[in-house]
Amino acid sequence: MSSTRTGLLLVCLAGVLWGTGGLALEILRDHSPLSVLMVSAYRMLVAALALLVASVVLRRGPRLLALVRAYPGRSVAVGLGTAAYQALYFGSVTTAGVTVATVVSLGLAPVLLAVVDLVRARHRTVTRGTLRLALVLGAALSGLVLVSAASGSGAAVGTRPVVGLLLAVACGCVYAATTALGSTVLTSADADPLALTTVATTAGAVGLVPVALVGGGPFVTSDPVALGTLGYLGLFTMALAYGLFYTGLRTTRSGAAVVATLLEPVTAAVAAAVVLGERLGLAGVIGSVLILTAVAGLDEPGA
Structure with missing residues (x-):
């Protein structure tokens, strides 16, 4: 298997792990009144502690220090960007609803990064690769709209849709910029993905x-299920998923x-359909197939 395909597979695995986060959050909220922002903070804190321990056990301390010395601003910016787009996304969900937040934030990022990839490649004319990329993006975004609409059909719509829309746009921009910045750190030198994940x-x-x-508050919980879910x-969904993501990003274009x-x-x-009994519906099935087809199309030459 080529390094590009391996990298794409690792990124896909990261996406799958991130996808289980919503279900874990629902379970946690059934057992604890912790706010979504507090849960996000615990999530990053647990991940940071685990990654620091892993770096010590695996003796990656020198690489971690080397990364901080070589790219202190970029490494910290990736971490702050990661925290920022999570907060912006949750803010968009509460003010505009799940569907708008998901479609705009996740939909805007690949479009922005696809444009960046095309500019970097200096495509002056429309090529087969350009057309394939357009088809991949079209299928992915169409699938995203269908899946988000199906999963968010029963959710309450936010009371401040304009504010939520702006937050979603900001989230998509920060997500794209953070991914592109992380990619430049990993490809500009012999950077260690574990070191970048730990520092960020x-x-x-x-x-x-x-x-x-x-x-x-509340700031703490003693419920064992909630504590276990926070650990998961x-x-x-944070330490392992971002480790996989940044490892895959070394050989995969950011877009x-x-x-x-x-x-x-x-x-x-x-996961919601299997565990919670929520019906995916025809639109959700079609959207899922479109996204899977788009991801498969990324493995084609020039995509």
Whole structure:
């Protein structure tokens, strides 16, 4: 298997792990009154602690220090960007609803990064690769709209749709910029994905925890299910998922990587249908197939 295909597979696995986060959040909220912002802060904090321990155990300390010395601003910016687009997304959900937040934020990012990829490749004319990329993006975004509409059909619409829309646009822009920035760090030198994930997650936790504390309590929970779910969110949907994502990003274009992460809403919809009994519906099935087809199309030459 080529390095590009391996990288794309790792990014896809990251998207699947991220897709289980919504279900985990629903379980946690059934057992604890922690706010979504506080849950996000715990998620990043658990991930940061786990990654720091892993770096020590695997003796990656020198690489971590080397990355901080070589790219201190970029590494911290990736972490703060990660924390920022999570907060912006949750803010969009509460003000505009799940569908608008998901479609706009996740839909805008691959379009922006596809344009960046085309500019970097300096395509002066329309080529077969350009047309294939347009088809991949079209299928992915169409599928995203259908899946999001199907999964969000029963959700309440936010009371401030304009504010929510602006937050979703900001989320998509920050997500795209963070992914592109992380890609430049990984490809500009022999950077270690574990080191970048550790530094970025730690910076994100340092930035997000104070914001969550200012947002108000409750700040802690003693429920064992909630604690276990927080552990899962931090270890699997954050530490492991971002480790896979940044490892895959070394050999995968940032635009293709973001399209591949659209497996997140597909996984979330399927998990909700299997575990919570929510009906995916015809639109959701068609949308899932379109996204899977688009991801498969990324493996074609020139896509």
